[in-house]
Amino acid sequence: MDLARIVADIGAEMAAAPDRGAVADYIPELGAVDPAHFGMAIVTADGAEVHTGDAATPFSIQSISKVFTLALALGRLGDQLWARVGREPSGLAFNSILQLESEHGIPRNPFINAGALVTTDAILAGHAPREALGEILRFIRAAAGDDDIHINPAVAQSEQDTGDRNLALAHFMRAHGNMKNPPALTCGTYFHQCAIEMTCLQLARAGRFLMGGTDTPTLVSPERVRRLNALMMTCGHYNGSGEFAFRVGLPGKSGVGGGILAIVPGCASIAVWSPGLDQNGNSQLGTLAVERLVHATGWSVFS
Amino acid sequence: MDLARIVADIGAEMAAAPDRGAVADYIPELGAVDPAHFGMAIVTADGAEVHTGDAATPFSIQSISKVFTLALALGRLGDQLWARVGREPSGLAFNSILQLESEHGIPRNPFINAGALVTTDAILAGHAPREALGEILRFIRAAAGDDDIHINPAVAQSEQDTGDRNLALAHFMRAHGNMKNPPALTCGTYFHQCAIEMTCLQLARAGRFLMGGTDTPTLVSPERVRRLNALMMTCGHYNGSGEFAFRVGLPGKSGVGGGILAIVPGCASIAVWSPGLDQNGNSQLGTLAVERLVHATGWSVFS
Amino acid sequence: MDLARIVADIGAEMAAAPDRGAVADYIPELGAVDPAHFGMAIVTADGAEVHTGDAATPFSIQSISKVFTLALALGRLGDQLWARVGREPSGLAFNSILQLESEHGIPRNPFINAGALVTTDAILAGHAPREALGEILRFIRAAAGDDDIHINPAVAQSEQDTGDRNLALAHFMRAHGNMKNPPALTCGTYFHQCAIEMTCLQLARAGRFLMGGTDTPTLVSPERVRRLNALMMTCGHYNGSGEFAFRVGLPGKSGVGGGILAIVPGCASIAVWSPGLDQNGNSQLGTLAVERLVHATGWSVFS
């Protein structure tokens, strides 16, 4: 299998694709990103790296950060985190408050916004947001083996300025006793974690711990890695999670900045970025690119 | 790996398990089944068969039939079936009518009842229920390589007698133009397909086509097999699908009769049966048994 | 107060009104009705009758029949009917199935479709639909003092042909034990009761028993009359009930045929008909006409 050739072909196809989806525009920093961007990077279990396009251009990882904060929170709290957040697909939009009401403030899973706020709240745990953010950055930098990963302060500020829906979720969960820190602090931390910027290369490297192979850095136990991958498979693409599993067949997590992290257990960590989104808020060309890759490599976990 | 020993140990543990869940009691035929039953059978890609407990006792496959009817309907209609049923987890109970209302009569996926009714409606397609049921049975018998698979008429009659919720779903979809045959006919066919009885051994053999290996009978194309497995992973256990993926890490489909069919792509087809159900309507010991098996064999698709 | 003059002025205004709403078109018989129709009739407590426009043209009373069947069912069963149907506004569309699910098959009130089906089911009570319909017709004819009131069989047949949503509601309630007769029979009876045709004059006369004055025929006890009026006030116009109370300030019940029955307690019974509907399914000009009438007469119960 000539992975370099496969990836180059995908890069060429995506560079020329006419229908690229719509860039998120709820904050000016995301709305201004050029939809022509496309980047992809793959790190395999044997340490090889293959990439194409804008793989070295930083982008806003947004909800992909939820994978790292979940791994971090589980490492600190262990399974008691699951008393505060579920493990089921939600069947609703990423920021829906509806299910929270009928389920008494326990979010469906850690990858919808409400669940990610619980995760961040568990990491915050009474400390200053600055400290929690330092810890999150240290985890990601260690995973990527790269200290040049930072928060974009303008993005964080814009998230804050338009963050009422997340503040509503946080206050709602606090009313149910499922938010331990003041909502403004937890949301502030969350807005900053979403504003972390990484390149495809950095993100693919940071995802190596989810491959679960023996030679990769073991930030997380093999059993927990399996479970993180299971959650990414069933819940990683909001209300398009079933579609991603159906088309791609890999655990993955998307962000509204147009990035996707996908894992081939025991085999590869894949990062892809294209800013245009589909109707479910997932990268349109990013999804297509991983689908092409899996088709060419046979990497689906279902075959 | 000594699979026979692993399976025997699991059989022994499950036979002695004190907490066995509650047997479904909405029809007398299911309510009368002894919760002490436990059976498991595994067919591997190389043709080996391992089993334990009541692996040769027939049980009501119930919703596991949805996997076979979906494969059959896709084989006949191809992807146009997806215009009538979605591919996303529902986040609600298996027989919920709520989402149907907000989504205009298009069920979330083919494994909730509404979606399975659409699938059966597509197979029925104006023919007599008897013919459609004959086709369904032929498909399952061919998959299992065993003609001794039958419908239990008493179960089918009881399903019919208590089938108002499914009739409500069918009429509701018909009101939205998504039920082509009279609801009584489609539901009648569906009640009979749910009343098919199989043993664990028959079911594990019937699941071979979902392994996707080259030596297994190819009832369905490799791409479709991947997609069926993806749907089983994200939607196969009703509102406990996330939990099954989290604990077990295999595509699977459960039935309210206490059976589970789980697939290890390229490697094995697993059938397990224990009549007691958990709060989501999935076999309690069946789930635990497959979890034990995956732990011992490393068969999770996520590692 | 010159009621004749007031009513004539309203008739003239409505005859010339350019925006008349949209005629219901889910069955051909309703869709073919000329939207130019407008009729109004008022019977006062002292027996005077005033009318204008097409007050002698029969129209399909549709959901207005629910008032009469409710009075009839309460007369037969008394308050035990309230164990099967609630008394609260629903906040949802007239044919919504959503609330039924979260409230275990007990409809919110007798004026949404599900609640009206329970009422009809209570009248049916094991008898043949023909007998139940005879009883309903006798009640209405007695209230109107007019035997020339009939069911339009073509309308009834069309209702039946498009009745899947009501059949879904009925099967759903039967699954919850709240439908005693076979859904096909209860729905069949209901479709026929909705197909009763009356003129504005007949309907205004039939509503006299809801005025509650001492000189009117006492089909129903004064306390029950108050309660029927309360239900008409809070629930009589589907999801536009609040709006009707706000604008008009009278208990009323609308039908998708464009009729409205409104009651001025102790004072008058009002029937109005104009086939064009607003977005909530209530007669657009009919509502406006009653609003004009109340403004001119000071008949609001809130002043």
Added chain:
Amino acid sequence: MDLARIVADIGAEMAAAPDRGAVADYIPELGAVDPAHFGMAIVTADGAEVHTGDAATPFSIQSISKVFTLALALGRLGDQLWARVGREPSGLAFNSILQLESEHGIPRNPFINAGALVTTDAILAGHAPREALGEILRFIRAAAGDDDIHINPAVAQSEQDTGDRNLALAHFMRAHGNMKNPPALTCGTYFHQCAIEMTCLQLARAGRFLMGGTDTPTLVSPERVRRLNALMMTCGHYNGSGEFAFRVGLPGKSGVGGGILAIVPGCASIAVWSPGLDQNGNSQLGTLAVERLVHATGWSVFS
């Protein structure tokens, strides 16, 4: 009619009633109120005042304040307020966030919490909360003809401390552009308005403007009075509004402090207080007392 005797009899019955409901306990100040309290006061159109029990004991008016803020906001903004809040019963609990989601941040009516927050937000309109509260108090004092009406600061503080659900509603509406002031300010103002304390006598006097008779102080136009009464009838008792209309037949507004203000148009203003609540959050004995009063006086608007 001997109103004094009727009221005295009701007072005696309520004082001895064994089943008094449960006092609200979400804040200590309400939880500590003695459920033995019962008070009732009536002011008639001719200026007579009749009262019984603890009619001179101040209690927390809570949601009854919503009637006064709505009158005040309508007086200032006129009908443009209705672009931000609806006029339909909600069919859901007073503090539900569910409907807000499907209806894009527009609350169903001004008497559920979300709608009352919009009303208060409209009064606040960029001013300091202290000024808005001054205006609200001035309105109520003018209506009551009594300057000895105050905010209980301990109650206001407790509301604030447990106000996360209201803050969630406010942030949610702000995310939809339907909250003009910072949620903390609007909610702070709202928590203080709910903490206003009045006696039954003061409240009955303050309700005179809703009687709509010509001799009463005209704070509000007759048409607006009719509309306020209509809203109180259809929406004034949360998810028990239909029940209050059914049993009592008067426009009314309840508060979680156990107070109810009910209006007999053209005839009387009624205030009742008993701290124990029914399952819908409305005063249990208060409702019963007004029901008794209406039965004895024939004051239902529906007769």
